[in-house]
Amino acid sequence: MAANRLVYVAAETGARFVRERIEIEPIDWLHRPCQLFDGKSAMDACRHAIGFERAIALHGLSLGLDTSPAVVSGVPITAFLSDHAMNYFAASPPRRREEPARKDRGAPALYSCIISAELDRGHIHVFGAMIARSASEVRFRIRQRFGPLLEDQAIVRLGFDWSEPLACAMVSQAMAHLLMLVAEDPTSSLAEGLDFQVEQRFAS
Known part of the structure; x- marks a missing residue:
């Protein structure tokens, strides 16, 4: 589960940086300590549910890259995850979903x-x-x-x-x-x- 969370956040980070033409290397941001993650990096924090949810809300809402945790508190990540992606973060194994x-x-x-x-x-x-x-x-x-x-x-x-x-x-x-x-x-x-x-x- 931890690996799935980290891979998904890395993919979303790269996609957003390309989409919004952010002139930072995604991997640099992933390793950078952020207040969003209580001083930890995304690489460490996003392995856990709270860090993962904060990162998904941050990118889904196109917020500043070091937003306060209070800004994303309570934002439902289901608004930003497809049904297919949700399968990977459920307790059961992923099921096939038709396009x-x-x-x-x-x-x-x-x-x-x-x-x-x-x-x-x-x-x-x-x-x-x-x-x-x-x-x-x-x-x-x-x-x-x-x-x-x-x-x-x-x-x-x-x-x-x-x-x-x-x-x-x-x-x-x-x-x-x-x-x-x-x-x-x-x-x-x-x-x-x-x-x-x-x-x-x-x-x-």
């Missing part, structure tokens, strides 16, 4: 998503379009890429509308034409494996 693409047996279709959100260090705009079988599958993939906070702010729609302001500003004419073709026939060779994303970040 949303397999659970949701709808027909393939083009979905688009937009995200416009404030971050600690600025603002982010994201436009994405992908072939999926349901909106829940799209949200699952957004969560995997950007984390639960940005997934919560994502607007997911069936199809593609180039008149939507973010799409109009961020998608080229050639790509818009392709997306319109794919929306009309999501089983065509053009649609196969389509997963398009464009991102803009502005420093505050």
Whole structure:
């Protein structure tokens, strides 16, 4: 269990630092003593339940890297862990969980998503379009890429509308034409494996 906790925190740390472009080596932060862990490092504290829960809440809420323990006290980590991840921190052995693409047996279709959100260090705009079988599958993939906070702010729609302001500003004419073709026939060779994303970040 201790190893699972530490591996998960290390993965979340690396993912967040890449996502938010934090200019610190994740391994340096993992070894750094923090008030969040009562003066211990994440490497030591996150092997135990309390340290693990504090780290997950810290990264899930995109808080400062040495936040006081009181700030994350009482935050339920279930909001930041998938059902699949939760299996590894339960008393029973992990059970297999189907990916949303397999659970949701709808027909393939083009979905688009937009995200416009404030971050600690600025603002982010994201436009994405992908072939999926349901909106829940799209949200699952957004969560995997950007984390639960940005997934919560994502607007997911069936199809593609180039008149939507973010799409109009961020998608080229050639790509818009392709997306319109794919929306009309999501089983065509053009649609196969389509997963398009464009991102803009502005420093505050």
